[in-house]
Amino acid sequence: MPDTGTTDANTHEVSGSIIRLVADSVPALMAYYEWGSLRCRFANRRYAEYNGWTPETILGKTVREVIGEQAWAMIEPQVDAVCQGNEVRYVRRQTLPDGAERIVEVNLVPHCSAEGSQLGAVVLINDITDHWMAERTIRDSEERLRKFMYASSEGILFHRDGLILDVNDALVRLLGYPASDLIGRKTLEFVPARWHSTVYKYVQARNEEPFEAEALHRDGRTIPVELVGKAIGRPGDEQRLVVVRDITARKQAQERIEFLALHDPLTELPNRLYLNEYLPRILAQARRQGQGVAVMFIDLDGFKPVNDTLGHDAGDALLCAVARRLRSAVRESDLVARFGGDEFLVILTGVVSAHDVERAARALLEAVRAPISWRDGSIALSMSVGVSLFPRHGETGGELIRSADAAMYLAKTEGGNRWRLGARPPALP
Numbered sequence: 001m002p003d004t005g006t007t008d009a010n011t012h013e014v015s016g017s018i019i020r021l022v023a024d025s026v027p028a029l030m031a032y033y034e035w036g037s038l039r040c041r042f043a044n045r046r047y048a049e050y051n052g053w054t055p056e057t058i059l060g061k062t063v064r065e066v067i068g069e070q071a072w073a074m075i076e077p078q079v080d081a082v083c084q085g086n087e088v089r090y091v092r093r094q095t096l097p098d099g100a101e102r103i104v105e106v107n108l109v110p111h112c113s114a115e116g117s118q119l120g121a122v123v124l125i126n127d128i129t130d131h132w133m134a135e136r137t138i139r140d141s142e143e144r145l146r147k148f149m150y151a152s153s154e155g156i157l158f159h160r161d162g163l164i165l166d167v168n169d170a171l172v173r174l175l176g177y178p179a180s181d182l183i184g185r186k187t188l189e190f191v192p193a194r195w196h197s198t199v200y201k202y203v204q205a206r207n208e209e210p211f212e213a214e215a216l217h218r219d220g221r222t223i224p225v226e227l228v229g230k231a232i233g234r235p236g237d238e239q240r241l242v243v244v245r246d247i248t249a250r251k252q253a254q255e256r257i258e259f260l261a262l263h264d265p266l267t268e269l270p271n272r273l274y275l276n277e278y279l280p281r282i283l284a285q286a287r288r289q290g291q292g293v294a295v296m297f298i299d300l301d302g303f304k305p306v307n308d309t310l311g312h313d314a315g316d317a318l319l320c321a322v323a324r325r326l327r328s329a330v331r332e333s334d335l336v337a338r339f340g341g342d343e344f345l346v347i348l349t350g351v352v353s354a355h356d357v358e359r360a361a362r363a364l365l366e367a368v369r370a371p372i373s374w375r376d377g378s379i380a381l382s383m384s385v386g387v388s389l390f391p392r393h394g395e396t397g398g399e400l401i402r403s404a405d406a407a408m409y410l411a412k413t414e415g416g417n418r419w420r421l422g423a424r425p426p427a428l429p
């Protein structure tokens, strides 16, 4: 008969060393505490060393002795729960013997005999500090993003494939819809149709540079906006954050600057710079179409005394009134410009006969001659008009203006309040 006792002892020793090898190889912390006394009967190296012991010195120590008073105070309720036969899982902070702070996930599993009586409990601990810190970093950065989003005075939205996921209050104010009406709808619903392809291409190209477009307000208004989109999120779950900046004020300022570069700020009529660009263009067109153009040089009569006696304000008001009257005395397609001081230029296009010119000149003289109200009274004014014709009196804008100016001077020397036709001016030296 073989000596089975020796074989059993060997088998036990072998399986015990296998269990120890396995327990010491896994990344988790493992221990076994017996029922009642709560003394440690087994611990892998990680568990023992984590708590400042060795796998040998930890044996026979109570939970309280192993983990220290502070941790015991924290986990006592969990120990009570496992003692009542429940499986328990919780996360807690643990200060290691070297003072390091760790976050651990603890699993307590009751161990019962085949008859159901409790024998002890397995403790399985995973150090989840790195995972927890990474999650906290994400949570913190999401929280920061959220705070930033709500503090921003610029509209912000998040979308995935053009479907709005979230919006801030500034966007709600900008578009006039409550957040609940924006979330879940397509971004393009809030963009006028003529901007759809621009916005679509921009998103498709994953462009992150600012670009200008328009947004559609709930009341149907279009709002000029600058959009900046940034890709965020993870591969496979890519979202875009879009900052929507209302640039109405910027656009208006830009338009005003552009307007002022080419217009007189007092009367808002086109200025000399505008004329320099306009005249060659209009003459080239007239040349192509074989049409006539008339250039009318206008200078107010006796304007200086108005300034001198009634003040500059009266002079300004008069210039504005004259500008309005000249404008309304000609066709929409004709140009009225302020040449400087009390001088205006009227350009008539599509002139067919001398009769057209005469009729226009008389209409202009008539329009300005009617007294202009000023404060309690009125001011009567007249003007002198010189007219040059393209191509008869000149080929270029310069020649035509000089011819008209000379004709205006003639009208003025004859007493003003009249118009005179020009002549081809002598060539410039």
Ligand SMILES: Nc1nc2c(ncn2[C@@H]2O[C@H](COP(=O)(O)OP(=O)(O)OP(=O)(O)O)[C@@H](O)[C@H]2O)c(=O)[nH]1
Binding pocket: 266, 299, 300, 301, 302, 303, 304, 305, 307, 311, 312, 313, 314, 315, 316, 319, 340, 341, 342, 412
């Ligand atoms: N209020 C006002 N006056 C201006 C402005 N620009 C020029 N003037 C004045 O317009 C006057 C133009 O001078 P003139 O053409 O010699 O004056 P005038 O009395 O009409 O002389 P005649 O053309 O010979 O009849 C000057 O007194 C300028 O100071 C302006 O923007 N506002």
